[in-house]
Amino acid sequence: MVNTIIPIPGYVHLYRSLLRFYEMPENEVREMLYLLNTANLDCYSYYHPERELTESGPVAFSGWLDRMDCRPYRTEVQLYKSLLCLKRSIDRNLIVTSQREALQALKCVTSNIEYRFYKAYGMEIEDKxxxxxxxAYRLVPREDEPSVCLMHDWIYLPSA
Known part of the structure; x- marks a missing residue:
């Protein structure tokens, strides 16, 4: 059951992070995120028909990606965890073909980030x-989230 509406600032954080950490054309990222946004809203509406939701069009969504002041994530770990959150906010059985294709692209990005992390650090990204x-398991990061990928580096990071 989908109980979460992903807020637009979350997509902006994710958009900027994908451009920073992942080599994917900007227009493909925009289209994928727009379709995932509509998929999330469609799924939420299915499980919560009493709630009235308004979907933005692709032009307005793209404008928010450009204009909202949301920084990219600090690390690939934040990016990865936000991708998992977005993936789990969509019920594959309730979406149309174009949204399924965007969800599949999201899964490919997630797998690629897992692979690249393992190659760089010699451990799984979810390793303790x-x-x-x-x-955070959400698209809008907390301010106190780590700025490094490994726990050892974060614990011994000098404080400002």
Missing amino acids: RTVYGEC
Whole structure:
């Protein structure tokens, strides 16, 4: 059951992070995130028909991606955890073909980030030696989230 509406600022954080950490054309990122936004809202509406929701069009959504003041995530771990959150906010059985294709693209990005992390650090991204457990399971990050990928580095980071 989908109980979460992903807020637009979350998509902006995710958009800027995908451009920062992942090599994917800007227009493909925009289209994928727009379709995932509509998929999230469609699924939420199915499970909560009493709630009235308004979907933005692709032009307005794209404008928010450009104009909202939301920084990219600090690490690939934050990006990865937000991708999982978005993926789990969509019920594959309730979406149309274009949204399914966007969800599949999201899964490919997630898998690629897992692979690249393993190649870089020699461990799974969800390993207890990473900061995975310290990152929020949402698209809008907390201010106190780690700025490094490994727990050891974060614990011994000099304070400002």
